[in-house]
Amino acid sequence: MKARGGNSSTNSHNHGGIDVLCLNAAVLLGEDSKAEFTEDGIEVTFQTNHLAPFLIANLLYDLINPGGRVVVTSSGLHAFCDFQEFRGCQLGGKATKGFEMINGEEFNHKQSYATTKLCNVAFCFGLNRRLRSKNARAVSFTPGLIPSSGLFRHQKNWMATAMKKQAVGMDDTVEWGGCMLAWMVLSERVVMNDPQVENSTYWRAPLGISKRGGKIPEDLFQTPVNEAALERRNQELLWRISSDLVGVSYNENTAISQQDHIIDQ
Template identity: 35%
Template sequence: MMNLPESDSEDELPPGWEERVTGDGSVYYANHLTKNTQWTHPRTGKKKVVLGDLPYGWERCIDKSTGKVLYIDHENHRTTYTDPRLAFAVEEKEHINDFRQRFDASSTALHVLHGRDLTNTTALITGANTGIGFETARSLLKHGCKVIFGCRNVRAAEEAIEKIRQEKSTAAENCEALHLDLTSLKSVVTFANVVKVKYKVLNAVILNAGVFGLPYSKTEDGYETTFQVNHLSHFYLTLLLYPLLKTGSRIIVISSESHRFANLTLDTICPSILSPDSPAKYWDMMAYNNSKLCNILFAKQLAKNWQSHGISVFSLHPGNMVSTNLARNWWLYRLLFAVVRPFTKSLQQAASTNVFCATASELNGLSGLYFNNCCRCETSKEAKNDELAKKLWDISVDMVKNAIGPNAFGELTLIEDIF
């Protein structure tokens, strides 16, 4: 007769065992039957560690009468001797690129953040007043993070903040709406300067804002709107914010699986292809696809340029045809998005990969990766092209200088290893 395991989970401890945590976060196992302890899990043989601070609202104290460590949950008014981080312990990596997938397409942003305390961290999110950006901001705020809303419509951003405040009153104290118009590189400069005056450190920059299905138009800088909003302005903004980034900061670039249908190649990429000079050379869908390929190529080159500074860069696909206002620019796209709505992710699910890439401890020390459904994925062949990434970088620098002037990047150009 087959011997069945005592539990459906290999991680569940056998009878008589207890999981504990040392002061430095290492997990060990105590056997109350034999009075022995060991570092490896008695079922899996793996070692585990707990990472980061205690969950939001928890405090570590010492019981004066017994000398034992106590953990107090101030929000739920309860006390325990068990470190709450044990619920989120992770296996020690044998290699930095090894990590177990903990989430999937059904996971929500709040699920990803469960048990996390993001107090004393600051995130900047473009387009945070609506859609996936709003759900990303809302989820981070609920876990104590400060969030800067970079939005073209400040009034809409303030209304979004008020919605969050009604759910969690303290959240409104941790966020601010600042004007950012991605159709204007001058607005990008003004926004970056304001942020640098008001804030000392950015732990995460989430480049979320984007447009889709626009009819042909040009920005005040003379560039095609989809290309500038989705790529060029975010490219410029990220470089301008470099002084606020530190070791451990993360840049999250929202791309799309649409990048696989782009027509950019090393032979064809040039300013006139990236930013067509007439409607005759423009197709809204291809403009979007190309901008999403630019997002990944930018993240790839940025990760390479900033690898020695301990700044991580990730790109990602949030979900297919998620119910946002991205399709607002043409009735046919609005109809198509409405038809597929029952079969796509919710906004909370779409925001999960954003917050995973911005906060997941298993990504510490990693950079230059592309994610879908909180899982590392391979990009298209062109997105892997180092020469194409470098060429896009150089073209983007020249386009910004042509619009702003030769000193567009100021002292950043003197820091050779980041530029």
């Protein structure tokens, strides 16, 4: 994992800073896959889905303008897993590489994906708290189940799975996902907390609504998230572990990356 940090004040002066940062990368391995590791010694799903956006957000943190917004794409699957004390990657209180899944379970392609999406939501809460100092926000959402997005390209039976989802009206279109992301970026409603949904920065729509005459924003709503992502301890422990793995400094109050450095771990 290689990234170059520059002088953020210079970059901000030259480019005007960042008003919106969208963190949208994801990979889902095949059904029979064993854990695959990058040259950094980190499992591919975890590095792509969580560490990459975490690192990008840290490196660009100083460039985010007051009133800016970070939008993190997650998944409804985040609700069906748990961190389990992050026992997969901690040894003597220090984050270690080489783990198959961060919760210590044996690798499973779907559970690995779901756990990284839980990481996305917990990370979003931690980032949102840090962005308050500059009156900026971090929010997350699920675009729905979109078989045609390319996410399922490593699945042997993805076409059969897609047809099953389509048959019961659970799939959505790529256009819907894109429009929902655009709404997350532009709408002021997104950054106005719903008092009936405590601590939520997470948005969704009913599955398959795009093919049943669904409309944006009428069919979008805030919804509670997995309790594991709401726990401040989990948010900060994940932040500390992630900082160790990518080589940025950890700070409980800010997401400040080390300046003028090259990360090559």
